[in-house]
Amino acid sequence: MILADIYQLWSSAWPAGLTMLGLGSGFAVVLLIASIKLKVEIDPKIEQIHGALPNVDCGACGFAGCGQYAKAVSENPEFLGKCAPGGPETASKIALILNLQISDSGPPERPIVHCRANTADKTLYGKYKGIESCTAANSLANVQACKFGCLGFGDCTRACQFDALEMVDGLATVNYEKCTGCGACSRACPRNLIEMVPFAHEHMMTVACSNKETGKTARSMCKVGCIGCGLCAKKADTFSIEENLAHLDYKKYQPTEDTETAINKCPTCVIIYVGKSAPPPRQPAKKTAAAKT
């Protein structure tokens, strides 16, 4: 009985089975031959990324298939998190592939804002009533007295994909926990205040000013501006004075006693620490007194 049933099933099923067999093997042959004959050389990095992708070709990333996406990511890391099927796992894998090429060249670069003036510290001129954008405001000379300092309209915060910058009291402040060092903020700042420097240490020392005015003028413009007095350069040789402005050689910078003295001796407190767990900046002693008058 059972045998008869099985025979009956078999007799009705074998054509379908054979068709599929033929179809399957046919495609296998054709595709195998095609994959050998029609092979195209592509960039190994792209291929690597392509391999890391799910290869679903779902189009969720907005590109035409995984191949295009791999190419796009390899050219512009901004598209990193766009693969929905792969999720964060794939993103980190691609990041790894891309970073392998970059990370050999020393410590990661992070942005440093060369200004530390809050709204209260700056000498302001007339009220700005135009477009809320640093680039627009920068085209007008008289938004604030200091031509070099942070304008506080947040072009950098808008440029940041990772939410790592915010405007604190009219000053761009980097959140180094979130920062990935992509440099978008540095490119966005119309006053070139944000510099990408190699971050060799947990927190870095920086001259938080870009004002190239003479000491007197600088003082009249900003309570925490560099007056070019040269005290820091006397104390530590990683500092130098160029065009009335203190410079720090970030590549040579090592935290030493000398630099520590420099930071403490600076009369206008423009030398500060930035980075993860950086100590709060020194406040100029006269600030409160000056504010009252």
Added chain:
Amino acid sequence: MSKIRYFIKQSWLLILSSFCFGLLLAIANAAWYPRILQNEKEKLNKLIVGLVSDANDFQIVIEDVNIPGERGKIIKTDIYKVRNAEGKTAGFAFVGIGSGFADKIKLVITIDSKCEKFLGFDVLSSNETPGFGDKIKEKEFRTQFKGIVAGNLEIIKAGEAKNGKVMAISGATVSSESVVKIFNIYIDKITQKIQEAGLD
């Protein structure tokens, strides 16, 4: 030789599994196909019983009748004979297809044993606009066709619905027209075929 070996090495899994899947499909098909057929028949049966009051069972009497449809297209359909409990002919049924407002409409149409009157119709499948066109499924519209003379029908929007005139559904004239059109396309050929075959 090595090429064949390479090929087998690369694709044995695909070939094997395609064969297995083929078998699997065939088995599933063999096991369930009778049921699928029965479902279809049951559905038709249910509809016909709802239309022809004393219907008991039905069978195909003429296969593949060629109907000259819209724009010179030939549509094929089967004619069913509906029998009552005594085994006498209670009427005939056929499936009519035509385009509606949105997509194809598929109807079961019944006529009496003398091909004089329609016994009504029901919708096998349609994709008409919900709230408008799909009112062709509702009783108010369908009862108009019950007992209407089997000839060319006409759709009207106002006036009195009699003598082969059918009142359109308000707001869904197109769907109503499509139904009537299906009736008109089929009826002549079907009647002719039935009479030719002498199946009264």
Added chain:
Amino acid sequence: MTTKTTEGPILGQTFIAGLWRENPVFRLLLGMCPTLAVTAAVKPALTMGLSVIFVLVCSNIVVSLMRNLLKPHLRILMFTLTISTFVTIADLFLRAFQPVMSERLGPYVPLIIVNCIIICRAEACASKNGLVVSIVDAVGMGIGFTLALCVLAGVRELLSTGMIFEAKVMPAWFVPWAAMSMPVGAFITLGLLLGLVNKLTKGKS
């Protein structure tokens, strides 16, 4: 093999992920075609969801079993073959035992083949993980998909007929919004639901 203590939470996470964090409809935006097409009412949506779960589980099992035997050039072909087989079986089953639903779903049942969720899970999960993880993942994803479908269908059915699961819910004076059962309703409801989900999850991820 990993020990039980680490496997437990991983399995749980895999399961939960499909429900919300990586919900195929609301978060990954995959399988939009059935999501929109079959959600005019809850019942076909549920049927579709169950069919997807069945296909997902079966294909994940098969892919997971033969994950070490796959060859790169024929991988996608293999997946497609597996999936389409199980979809055909699901379709046959529906036609045999749920004829009404089968008719209602129409070609959208065979279209499960091209539902990105399935091939995506086969690729992203089953071809890399063991049997158990694959099954749990498939079930989680499937249930997530089904739930999303049902939510969408619930809203649409309620507004377009005043009923949920074919049971009258709205008061008698309610006039059904026919547009909700049309494509318009599908697109707009899903759009607004996605917006809502985005709003709810904002800042969490």
Added chain:
Amino acid sequence: MRNTENEMEETRFENITVAPAPHISRPVWTYQVMTDVIIGLVPAMAFAGYYFRIHALILIGTCVISCIVTEWICNLILKRPNSLGDFSAVVTGIILALSLPPGLPVWAAVIGSAFSIAVGKMVFGGLGSNIFNPAMAGRAFLAASFGMMMTSWTVPATINPAMPEISAVNKIDARTQATPLAWSKMAIKRKEPADVVNEQLKAMLMGEVGGCLGETSAIALLIGGLYLLIRKTINFHIPLAVLTSTFVFAGVVYLINPQAYIQPHAHLLSGGMLLCTFFIATDPVTAPLTRRGMWIFGAGVGTITMLIRVVGGYPEGVMYSILLMNAVTPLIDRLCRRTPAGGKPSV
């Protein structure tokens, strides 16, 4: 008078502001543009009030109020500043109301208004961002949802006995009447002469026919449109293109078979054509920006309307043609991109 001499070192004043040029501007504001549109709609509203009495009052009131409330709520939810001051919600409300049949229940009008503002406008980011005309989006939603109500026309209070009543269709409300367009559509289908409509030209001009609130009276709409044109609130390009293309299409059809189709000017006067021409198609937000684009847009609106009226499934196609042309407006704008006066840059 302030002494600037003594402050040479720090010459600045607290109230001096800086901003990019230009420093002067013409005092025409958005709300004034919208007010103009509202004024232009007044004749149509007045005629609607005359013919449909309380129906008109209720519908216009309901739509305007619910549009305003919806916009207010949406602004609250989206945490946006209050945008009611630009009066665009009022305009949407009035246009929606004028394009509704007079007998529509109040709750349906509320749903339509809410859809118009919420889905038609606010989800896109409010005024100026919407792709589709909000009022037409709302009306289309209503037409899809409550088709029956949207196609039963209450007879104007001043009944015109010449138009045949179709009481048998809608047994609930005996006082309904087919619109001229519905009548023409039926004539096309039944291959009967459409003389009934052609004889009604004067009634259509005055508004003594069935139809939507603000659509029936051609003369009121013409007055309003003329006002907008004179005030330069709208350009003449779109209205002219719409009317011309409709007239030409209808004329060709009419010449082919004068028996079956209504006269071209009857097409212009009937249905929502004039309301659309002057108040909806000219909605700047959803129409192309360039002159050439406007011509294409207008011609598209007219042609699609006539296509739907003549061969489509609906008697009236203005609403759909507006929405369709709204959808392709970005493409038209791209096609008709302006080139600088000095030619394209060589690099």
Added chain:
Amino acid sequence: MDTLNILLVGFISIVIVNNLVFTKFLGICPYLGVSGRIDMAFGMGMAVTFVVTLSGTLTWLIDHLILMKMGLEVTRYVCFILVIAGAVQLVEMYIRKFFPSLYESFGIFLPLITTNCAILGLCLFINLWGIDNLLEAVVLSFGAGIGFTMAICIMAGIRENLNMADVPESLKGAPITLITAGLLTLAFMGFAGMIR
């Protein structure tokens, strides 16, 4: 004349009246995904048109010449998808190798199309509608591709404009695209009933 009429009506029907995207929800994934820019959308549309014509014809032939003759309807879905996937992969490789510039402009969209439900959907619908004429099947397939191109290009135009709109944060991206698509279907309802 009749044949021509049928073909023309079928073409218009599938491009405008029964547009796959607007009425059948087919091809929604690329419709949402690849409609960001008009040139991309157009390339995608062209690729879909090409593949859908090819696969519509192929599957019709296989269906009618092999499967129906041999009573193997049960393997229909498997055969369809394998034919589509195989053909697409082959064509992609072929253009990539021999026509690199063509590949850059539209070949890159080809892999995406295998999982585009518009292709398989159309093949199934051709079967469902009972199209028994090869020419009609070809025209319908081509029309479906054109319809898809039209839909995705309109959407891309709108989305390029929406990039410059003030869309609420949580509705940006897919949600607003879906809502726009909804309103588009509302607009396209105007054509319903045009072909009878």
Added chain:
Amino acid sequence: MKLETKGRFSFRGGVHPPESKSLTDEIPIQPGPAVKEVGIMLSQHIGAVCQPLVRKGNMVQAGQKIGDSDAFVSAPVHSPITGKVKEIALRSHAIIGRSKAIIIEAYDYNPTKRSYCKIDDDFDENNYSAEKICDSVRQAGIVGMGGAGFPTRVKIEPNPRLPKDTLIINGCECEPYITCDYRLMLEYTRQIIAGVKLARKASGCSRTFICIEDNKPKAIEAMNEAVESFGGGIQVVPIKTKYPQGGERQLISALLKRYVPTGGIPPMIGVVVLNVATAAAIAEAVVADLPLTHRVVTVTGEGVARPGNFYVPIGTSVAELIQFSGGLKEDAVRVILGGPMMGIAIADLTKPITKTVGAIIALTEKQIGGAKFAGRQTPCLRCGRCLEVCPENLNPTKIAHAVKHNLLDVAENNYINACIECGSCSYVCPANIEVSGHIRTGKMLLARQKKKIPD
């Protein structure tokens, strides 16, 4: 012959802002304040920055060259007064923020002494060779005094690659409020004509037009008279009053129906456009050998107590000029260098004026838009008004929105760089959007992007 003062020529687009010229147009040019100190910017105009030729503590004579550059596109600067160099330091600059300036302490400066030189009746431009004219123009540091400040020598010098045939003298002065050129045309007509003739001689142009807007009939009349008696071959053309008629691209298209290629300059189509003030300066430089050290500045606006036109040394501070004309009124809220449509708002009034500043305008809240919704932007209605007024046939709203949403490629595709920043679009916008502000921002962003990422 009846004088025709109705303009027939015009361009497409443009706006009609209230002219407001009645504040100063009847006030003759007066000597400026007796300045104690002037600041000569080393960066006065487009082109290379000058290097100082003097050092702190040096004594300088009036007219002495104190800064120069070797670059082709450059012009030297001269000291307008006799005095001592106090310092060379950064001073507030209208365009680039801070710039180096030479501060000169005046030594007994008498403003009434200096005025435009007299032109004799027997003046003949053929007494001067073309090379001599060009050289004098260069040595006198003459730049375009209309606004942009392109070194004039570069403009008028014959260039074999770009032969010139038409010389247009721009006396349109289309910006509201400003009357310095108008007064110049009335009072120093002969100097202008002499300058025109010299420029024509130098550039070798065959046709010469003096274009004046038809809202200045007196100027047209005066010019016509002078041309009849004094200048042969020069044609005075009334032009329709419309802003920005004074833009050289618009003027050329209105007059000649020729279009300067996008991104190009007038010499590309054989045209030289000079401002009337520049023409007068050429005459001074060539005839009297006086460098460009003084200019006429209109100090006007509702926020100024006693508006007027003043002949002042370059380098005078804005504050001093305002003080001289009665100081700012209490309700003045904006001080502008240049016209209200294209000028730059300043807050630091210590700024010295440069060769290109023709006006200082102080406006009150009422003028800068005292209406109900002023200062508040509403969304763009796409009403198309900006498209209608755009003199360059652009789509300003699209460009502005693309910039606003950081889609620079879209902005570039809509020809952002063809914008002349005339501000007509912002002026007419009913939604109060700073269209031209956004476009200017976009240009800067684009330039930055190009610089940062080389291909």
